[in-house]
Amino acid sequence: xxxxxxxxxxxxxxxxxxxxxGSARLFFLSHMHSDHTVGLxxxxxxxxxxxPITAYLVHRHLQVPKEWIRALExxxxxxxxxxxxGRETMTVTxxxxxxxxGSVMFLFEGYFGTILYTGDFRYTPSMLKEPxxxxxxxxxxxxLDNTNCNPAWILPSRQEAARQIVxxxxxxxxxxxxxxxxxxxxxxxxxxxxxxxQTWVVLSPRRLELVQLLGLADVFTVEEKAGRIHAVDHxxxxxxxMLHWNQTHPTIAILPTSRKIRHSHPDIHVIPYxxxxxxxxxxxxxxxxxxxxxxxxxxxxxxxxxFQDSLSPRLSVPLIPxxxxxxxxxxxxxxxxxxxxxxxxxRPRTQGVVFNSSQEAADQSQADRDSKKAKNExxxxxxxxxASHPPLQIKKQLFPDLCSKEWDGAVPISExxxxxxxxxxxxxxxxxxxxxxxxxxxxxxxxxxxxxxVPRGNQDGLAATGNQNTWLGGESLLSHSSKAxxxxxxxxxxxxxxxxxxxxxxxxxxxxxxxxxxxxxKYCKLLLRCREENAE
Numbered sequence: 001x002x003x004x005x006x007x008x009x010x011x012x013x014x015x016x017x018x019x020x021x022g023s024a025r026l027f028f029l030s031h032m033h034s035d036h037t038v039g040l041x042x043x044x045x046x047x048x049x050x051x052p053i054t055a056y057l058v059h060r061h062l063q064v065p066k067e068w069i070r071a072l073e074x075x076x077x078x079x080x081x082x083x084x085x086g087r088e089t090m091t092v093t094x095x096x097x098x099x100x101x102g103s104v105m106f107l108f109e110g111y112f113g114t115i116l117y118t119g120d121f122r123y124t125p126s127m128l129k130e131p132x133x134x135x136x137x138x139x140x141x142x143x144l145d146n147t148n149c150n151p152a153w154i155l156p157s158r159q160e161a162a163r164q165i166v167x168x169x170x171x172x173x174x175x176x177x178x179x180x181x182x183x184x185x186x187x188x189x190x191x192x193x194x195x196x197x198q199t200w201v202v203l204s205p206r207r208l209e210l211v212q213l214l215g216l217a218d219v220f221t222v223e224e225k226a227g228r229i230h231a232v233d234h235x236x237x238x239x240x241x242m243l244h245w246n247q248t249h250p251t252i253a254i255l256p257t258s259r260k261i262r263h264s265h266p267d268i269h270v271i272p273y274x275x276x277x278x279x280x281x282x283x284x285x286x287x288x289x290x291x292x293x294x295x296x297x298x299x300x301x302x303x304x305x306x307f308q309d310s311l312s313p314r315l316s317v318p319l320i321p322x323x324x325x326x327x328x329x330x331x332x333x334x335x336x337x338x339x340x341x342x343x344x345x346x347r348p349r350t351q352g353v354v355f356n357s358s359q360e361a362a363d364q365s366q367a368d369r370d371s372k373k374a375k376n377e378x379x380x381x382x383x384x385x386x387a388s389h390p391p392l393q394i395k396k397q398l399f400p401d402l403c404s405k406e407w408d409g410a411v412p413i414s415e416x417x418x419x420x421x422x423x424x425x426x427x428x429x430x431x432x433x434x435x436x437x438x439x440x441x442x443x444x445x446x447x448x449x450x451x452x453x454v455p456r457g458n459q460d461g462l463a464a465t466g467n468q469n470t471w472l473g474g475e476s477l478l479s480h481s482s483k484a485x486x487x488x489x490x491x492x493x494x495x496x497x498x499x500x501x502x503x504x505x506x507x508x509x510x511x512x513x514x515x516x517x518x519x520x521x522k523y524c525k526l527l528l529r530c531r532e533e534n535a536e
Contacts, residue, residue, distance in 0.1 A: 001036050002297055004143060006115060010082060010328045011108060013117050013143070016040040023328035026080065028092075030119025031103035031183055032057045044068060049080075051094055053102030053213065058183070074104055077132065082110060083323035084330070093132040097121035099275045100185035101214055107132050112318040113140035116289070117298070120145050122158065122274070123281035128288050140315040142291035146277040146301050148258060154278075155258055161273035162189060165254060166196055168269055169229075178245065178253040180234035185275055186256060187211050193229055196217035200227030207231060239264040279306075279333050286310045 003014030005024050012024035016039030029050040030036060040048075043065035047070055050058065055071035072078050074094045082088040090110030097103040108115040116139050121127075128134060147356065148155060161231045169177055179190065187210070194201045200221045203211065211220050236254045242265040245251035255261060256273035263270070277285065286294060286307045292314040296303045320328070394398045425534070 002120075003038075004117070004295070004297065006117075006143075008320055009108075009110075009112050009115075010324065012108060016044070016118065020044075025327060025330075025452065028106055028117075028181070029054055029058065030097065030106065030117070032061070032193065033120065036119070037062065040064065040334075051102045051104045054104075056213065057102060057210075075130075083321070083327040085323055087323045088321050095127065095130050095132060098124055098127070101187060101210065111321055113292075113315045114138060114144070115141045116291070118145045120147070120276060120297075123277040123285045127285070133289070139289045139291040141293055141295060142286065142289060143235055143295045143297055144282065144286070144303065145276060146282070146296040146298050146303050148274065149282055149296070149301060149303050149306060151279050151306070153258070154276055155223075155272050158189075158273060158275075161256065161271055162192060164271050165189070165193065165256065165273065165294055168254065169197065169251075170194070170269070172250075172252050175228070175248060176249050176251040177229045178237060178251060179229065179231050179372070180237035180255045181231055182435075183207075183450070184210070184233060186273070187214060187216060189256060189273065190229070191216045191219060194227070199229055202227055202229070202230040237268060241480050242267055249419040257358075283307070283310075321351065369417075426487060463493065 001015070003012065005015055005022060010023060010025035011028070012021055013025065014030055014036040015021060015027070016037065025046075027046055027048050029040070029048055032054050037058075040058070040062055042065070044064050046068060048058070048064065048068050049070045049072055052071040054480045059066055059069060071094070072094050074096055074141050077091050077093045079091055084089050088111060090108055090112075092109075093107040095105040095107060097105050097119055099122055103119060103121070105119055106117045107120060108117070109161065114137060116133075155161075162321045177193075179186075179193075183206075184466075187207075190203075190211075195217065200223070201219055202224060203220050203222060203442045205222050208220055208222055233482050234255060234257075237255060242251065242253060245253075246267070252267045252269065253265075255268065255270045257270065258272045258274035258276065261270050283306070287310040290310055290312045292312050294303055294307050294311070295310075465528050
C-alpha cells in the first residue's frame with residue numbers, strides 16, 4: 001500500500017486499513033491506481049476526499065457509496081474541520097499531479113504547518129507556478145513520489161519517449177500495434193498516436209467510458225477492426241499472445257513504462273515512457289520548494305541523502321490542540337458526531353412512509369397483526385371481497401364516477417424498489433424511497449419514469465421539492481380544493497380509500513407504522529371540516 005498516516009494529525013492519504021489507521025479521521029485519495037486503493041471497497045463508511053474524476057471512478061469501479069464521497073475541485077482551496085466543534089480547521093488545496101486522470105497532490109495547511117503530499121506525480125515546471133505554491137510558501141514536510149528516485153536511472157521526458165514510440169510505429173507500417181497499459185493512465189499518449197497516424201484507437205468499453213469523460217479528441221472506438229492501434233491490458237502482452245496475434249495479422253506490442261521488464265518475444269518493445277518523475281526532475285522540484293524534510297511515499301525505495309542539500313530547517317513537532325486530540329481519540333468504529341451532522345445536513349427532507357426498525361417491528365409484530373385483524377372486521381362487505389379482484393376492477397368499484405375509458409387496458413400503476421405510484425383521474429400519490437443519492441459529478445445516470453408519470457418542467461426540481469403538482473394529472477390535496485371533498489363522500493370512507501387519498505407530504509417525518517392510521521384519520525377529519533366550512 002503506497003499510502004501514509006500523517007503523524008500528529010487526523011489525516012490519512014491513500015490509507016484504507018481502519019484497523020491500522022489509529023487516530024486518522026480524515027481520509028484522502030490521490031488517484032485511482034490499485035496500489036493506492038488497497039482496502040477500499042463498497043463497505044467503506046467514512047468521508048473520502050478526492051478530485052471529481054476520482055470521485056466518479058471510485059464509485060463506478062469500487063462501488064464506494066456516494067454518500068461518503070466528497071469531490072473537491074482541483075486548483076481551489078477548501079476548509080475542513082479538524083474537530084467536532086469547529087474550533088480547529090485546516091485548508092486543503094488540490095493540485096494536478098500530471099500522473100493519470102483525476103490524480104492530484106494535496107497541500108495541507110493547519111496547526112501542523114504546511115504539508116505537501118504529491119502522491120504519484122510527473123513533475124513539470126508549471127507546477128511551481130500554481131497559486132498555492134508560487135507565493136514562496138514554506139513547505140514544512142514534503143511527502144514525495146520516489147518511484148524513480150535513483151541517480152542510475154536515466155529517463156527521457158514524456159515528449160521524447162512519445163517520439164520514440166512514433167518512430168517505432170513508422171518502422172512497421174503494415175503491422176497492428178498493441179499498446180500495453182494499466183487500467184488508468186496514458187490516455188493522452190493514445191490520442192497523440194491516433195492523430196499522428198490518422199487511425200482509430202480501439203479501446204475496451206470500460207476505458208472508452210473514461211476517455212469520454214476527459215474531453216479528448218473523438219479518435220476512440222470499441223470496434224475491433226476499426227483501427228490498427230489497440231490499447232490492451234499490460235498483462236495481456238506476453239509470448240503466447242504475440243504468437244496468437246501474429247497468426248492473423250503482423251503485430252508488434254509496445255509497453256510504455258519505466259519498469260524493468262524482460263523481453264519474452266522479439267516483437268515486444270519497452271519504451272521508457274513514465275508517469276512518474278525522473279531523478280533529475282525530483283531534484284529540481286525539491287530544490288525549488290526547499291522543504292523542512294522529505295518523506296518518501298514508496299518505502300521500499302528510500303531517498304537516502306539525495307535531497308539533504310536542498311532542505312530548510314525543520315519545524316518542531318506541532319502541539320496538537322485539545323479539541324483535535326479529542327477528535328482523534330474518539331471511536332473509529334462508528335461515525336463521529338461531526339460525520340453524522342454532515343450527513344444530516346446533506347439528507348433531503350424525508351418523503352413517503354418511514355417504518356419502524358426491524359427490531360421494533362419484531363417487538364410489535366403481534367400487536368400489528370391484532371390491529372390489522374380488527375380493521376379488516378370493520379371494513380364494508382364490498383371491500384372485503386376485493387382481495388381476489390384484479391387491480392382494475394378494484395379501482396372501478398372504489399371510484400365508479402371517476403373511471404373512464406382511459407382506464408381500459410393497462411392499469412396505470414407504477415411499482416419499483418424506489419417508488420410506488422397510485423393514480424386516479426385527479427390524483428397522484430407517490431411513496432418514494434428515502435435512499436439518499438450523492439453524485440459528486442454528472443454521471444449521465446437518470447431516473448426512469450413510466451410514460452404516464454412524466455413530470456412537467458424540471459424533473460430535478462421535483463425530486464428536490466417533492467411538489468406533487470408538477471406531475472401530469474395530479475393535484476395536491478393540501479390546498480382546499482373543491483375537488484377533494486367529493487372523494488370523501490360517506491359511501492367512500494373505508495380505511496383503504498383513505499390510505500390512497502392521503503398525500504405523502506402530509507405525513508410527519510419519521511413517524512412509525514403504529515401512527516400511520518392516526519395520521520390518515522387526522523387528514524380525513526381535516527378535509528371533512530374544510531368541506532363543512534365550504535358548505536356553510
